[in-house]
Amino acid sequence: MPENRYTRTAIALHWLVAALILFNLGFGLYTVDLPLSPRKLRYFSWHKWIGVTIFLLVAARLLWRLTHPAPALPSTMKPWEARAAHVSHIALYVLFFSAPLSGWLFSSAAGFQTVYLGVLPIPDLLSKNRDLADGLKVAHHWINYAMGALIAVHAAAAVKHHVVNRDDVLARMLPFLKAHRP
Amino acid sequence: MSRILCLSAALALLLPLPAAAQQKVIPDKSSIRFVTKQMNVPVEGRFRKFDATVSFDPGRPESTKAEFEVDLGSIDLGNAEGETEARRKAWLNIDVFPKARFVATSVKALGTGKFEATGDLAIKGTTQKIVAPFTIVEAGGMRTVEGQFTLKRLQFRIGEGPWADTETVADEVLVRFKFTLPTK
Numbered sequence: 001m002p003e004n005r006y007t008r009t010a011i012a013l014h015w016l017v018a019a020l021i022l023f024n025l026g027f028g029l030y031t032v033d034l035p036l037s038p039r040k041l042r043y044f045s046w047h048k049w050i051g052v053t054i055f056l057l058v059a060a061r062l063l064w065r066l067t068h069p070a071p072a073l074p075s076t077m078k079p080w081e082a083r084a085a086h087v088s089h090i091a092l093y094v095l096f097f098s099a100p101l102s103g104w105l106f107s108s109a110a111g112f113q114t115v116y117l118g119v120l121p122i123p124d125l126l127s128k129n130r131d132l133a134d135g136l137k138v139a140h141h142w143i144n145y146a147m148g149a150l151i152a153v154h155a156a157a158a159v160k161h162h163v164v165n166r167d168d169v170l171a172r173m174l175p176f177l178k179a180h181r182p
Numbered sequence: 183m184s185r186i187l188c189l190s191a192a193l194a195l196l197l198p199l200p201a202a203a204q205q206k207v208i209p210d211k212s213s214i215r216f217v218t219k220q221m222n223v224p225v226e227g228r229f230r231k232f233d234a235t236v237s238f239d240p241g242r243p244e245s246t247k248a249e250f251e252v253d254l255g256s257i258d259l260g261n262a263e264g265e266t267e268a269r270r271k272a273w274l275n276i277d278v279f280p281k282a283r284f285v286a287t288s289v290k291a292l293g294t295g296k297f298e299a300t301g302d303l304a305i306k307g308t309t310q311k312i313v314a315p316f317t318i319v320e321a322g323g324m325r326t327v328e329g330q331f332t333l334k335r336l337q338f339r340i341g342e343g344p345w346a347d348t349e350t351v352a353d354e355v356l357v358r359f360k361f362t363l364p365t366k
Contacts, residue, residue, distance in 0.1 A: 036267045038350035045221040111260035115223050128226070128260045 004071045005172040013061045014173055017054060018151075021096070024050045025148055045118065048107060052116050055100040062093060074167040088154060095147040102143050106136035207234045211324075211362035214252060218335075219352035231256035236363055238289070238325075240318060243297055248286040254305075255280060272342045279306045295319065299329075305338040316359075325365050330358040 006014070024047060031043040073082050107114050108124035110133040115121045126132060161169035162177070171177045215228040231253035238246045255276045257268050269276045286301040295318050303312045316329025334353045335341055341351060 036263055038344050038347045041220055041350050045223075111227075112220070112225055113223050115221075118222050121223075130260055133261065 004168055005175065006071060007064075007068050010061070010064055010068060010070075011173060011175060013057060013064065017057050017061060017096070020050055020054050020057070021099075021147070021151070024054065025144060028144065045115075048103065048114050049117050051100040051103050052114065052122065055097065058093065058096040071172050074161075074165070074169065076165065076167060085157070088150065088157075092147075092150055092154060095143060095150060098143050099140070099147055102136060102140040106133060106140045109133035109136050205236045205238065205325075205363040205365075207232075207236070207361045207363050208324075211326075211360075213358075213360045215358045217356040217358070219354070221350060222352075225259075227257060227259040229253065229256050230258055234361060234363075236361070238363075240291075240320075243289040243291045246286055246289040246299075248284075248289070248299070248301075250284040252282040252284075253280065254282055272345050273340055275306055282306075284312075303333065306340060308338045310337055314357075314359075320365060323365055325363050327361045327363070328359070330356060332356050 005011075027043070027050070028047050031040060031047055034040040034043070073085060077085070104114050104122065105126055108126040109129050111128035113121055113124055158170045158173070161167050162171070209232075212232075212234075213228060214232055215226060217224050217226050219225070229252050232251060233253075234248065234250040236246075236248045238248065254274045255269060257265055257274070259265050259268060268274055271277075282303070282305040284301055284303045286299045288301075289297055289299045291297055292315070296315065297318065298313060298315045300311065300313050302309050310333070312331050312333060314329050314331035316327050319326045319328075332354050335351075335355050336346060336348070336353050340355075345351060
């Protein structure tokens with residue numbers, strides 16, 4: 001049992017959030033292009049509920065991360081690589097929070113309150129405002145494009161660590177993968 | 183002589199009749215809003231353009247004459263996609279039915295500034311009888327009429343085909359109105 005690995009909780013949260021984010025990203029892109037219909041209204045409600053769920057899980061992840069330090073990066077990494085990894089993880093968290101937040105603000109400005117699971121109304125911070133809604137829609141889209149792009153970089157880097165560097169960076173988040181021991 | 187007759191006849195036509203004290207609503211102090219429930223979430227909209235001709239005397243509500251006309255194309259839902267859809271055939275079909283119309287058939291006093299109007303509401307070629315309670319507040323030569331009623335959109339075929347599904351958009355639509363008119 002390798003020691004240099006994330007806690008079970010951190011691993012579970014990572015993959016759960018990863019699955020929800022990737023699904024909701026695709027689901028949002030699909031739904032936005034549907035012609036207006038009851039189906040579209042339903043899907044957007046679900047999209048928002050998943051977004052709220054992601055927000056809560058990411059907050060839980062961040063708390064866990066702050067109280068349970070991540071395992072050390074391999075000593076074979078150059079200082080700039082370690083710094084880049086650290087900065088990109090911070091950027092991912094910023095995007096994970098700003099994606100649902102911008103969606104919630106956009107929804108409020110568009111005059112459609114977010115009611116979690118159809119039962120728990122989340123207060124509107126903004127009141128209805130068409131110009132603001134248009135701006136927030138663009139912001140929500142770009143935040144998510146940026147998040148999608150950074151997730152791709154994150155995943156590519158993890159694979160590169162495993163295949164090229166042959167270190168344990170991917171294995172410490174993927175327990176069934178056999179870690180390469182340098 | 184005939185010239186004077188002509189002139190006085192013309193003047194008589196121009197003069198308002200004192201018996202029918204008609205009042206026009208002041209648009210920027212009046213509003214017609216509505217609340218629909220979409221996925222159980224109340225969503226508010228309004229109509230920007232409407233017109234009303236009212237002849238109302240709080241002392242004699244039974245003699246009220248009131249007619250309201252709403253330009254349905256002026257719908258404001260806060261987003262263009264929803265408005266385009268609302269104007270289409272399945273919803274308001276404004277190409278064929280550009281206006282909604284309410285004609286009060288009777289108004290009765292309920293006491294302390296409270297009244298109840300009964301009348302015919304025509305939307306999208308369907309006329310339904312509605313009862314709308316309202317209050318009246320008078321101040322500074324202005325009379326503010328405020329009230330609300332609930333209509334069932336499907337009775338007017340507002341939202342046909344897949345939109346008739348009331349689990350996504352509820353049947354009940356709450357209509358809130360506020361009209362400010364000069365007292366004289």
